[in-house]
């Protein structure tokens with residue numbers, strides 16, 4: 001089957017990157033809340049990847065187009081500053097290791113001034129790699145991995161079919177940190193529903209402490225029609241928490257987690273309120289902010305529903 005270029009889904013911090021697809025979809029396409037659960041993993045031919053890198057290089061040097069490349073390549077190139085590349089798609093680290101190494105070497109040979117390459121990675125992708133392999137990828141400028149943790153609660157992880165446990169995710173995080181690659185993780189407020197809210201928040205705080213990532217971002221659950229979790233909600237088997245309860249979860253996570261040096265935020269458009277700060281320095285300030293919101297319970301202080309995004 002020929003490779004179909006995926007839509008661009010990337011972390012907000014990769015907004016200035018060139019988006020280079022190595023895969024399409026996600027190898028762990030089972031999570032009950034996620035749009036990637038509709039996808040099938042596609043692995044792009046390495047020669048095809050190299051042709052796109054050649055086209056990037058030609059355009060960067062001479063503003064010339066290469067025949068056979070889709071318009072999107074040039075739409076991205078026109079905005080690109082040549083500094084960062086984000087490897088698509090849902091978990092590009094699953095790309096077979098020798099080919100991944102070759103793709104990164106090729107990219108670096110064509111763009112020696114490249115500053116950083118980034119990718120989403122599932123914990124399973126990371127666990128499949130040795131620390132030495134991750135270090136070798138770092139030498140090829142793989143500078144940050146984005147991992148969806150979602151929850152630290154094993155019951156929630158099982159329910160959403162993440163196919164990985166709390167302890168396995170901590171092990172994956174330790175490998176990334178040992179390799180020197182930056183680790184950015186996301187967790188999802190509300191994923192335990194009403195019944196599992198407190199345990200989800202406490203266990204997520206615990207996993208964040210154990211992982212000690214460089215960046216941690218909280219998102220708020222937004223149900224996507226046709227996903228398994230959406231159907232559970234429709235049938236009444238899953239109950240969504242309220243916006244203020246999502247802030248209570250966020251406060252519990254901040255309060256009960258300890259970091260050595262982490263930029264913690266809830267700036268994603270799915271959230272009802274944005275916090276940001278460097279931990280541990282800003283922990284007290286963020287907790288006071290959240291406590292003030294929870295005490296006042298003024299809906300005008302929350303992001304309106306129509307302005308929330310995925």
Ligand code: SF4
Nearest residue numbers: 026028029031034036
């Ligand atoms: S949450 Fe992550 S691992 Fe699960 S289907 Fe979505 S992209 Fe894949």
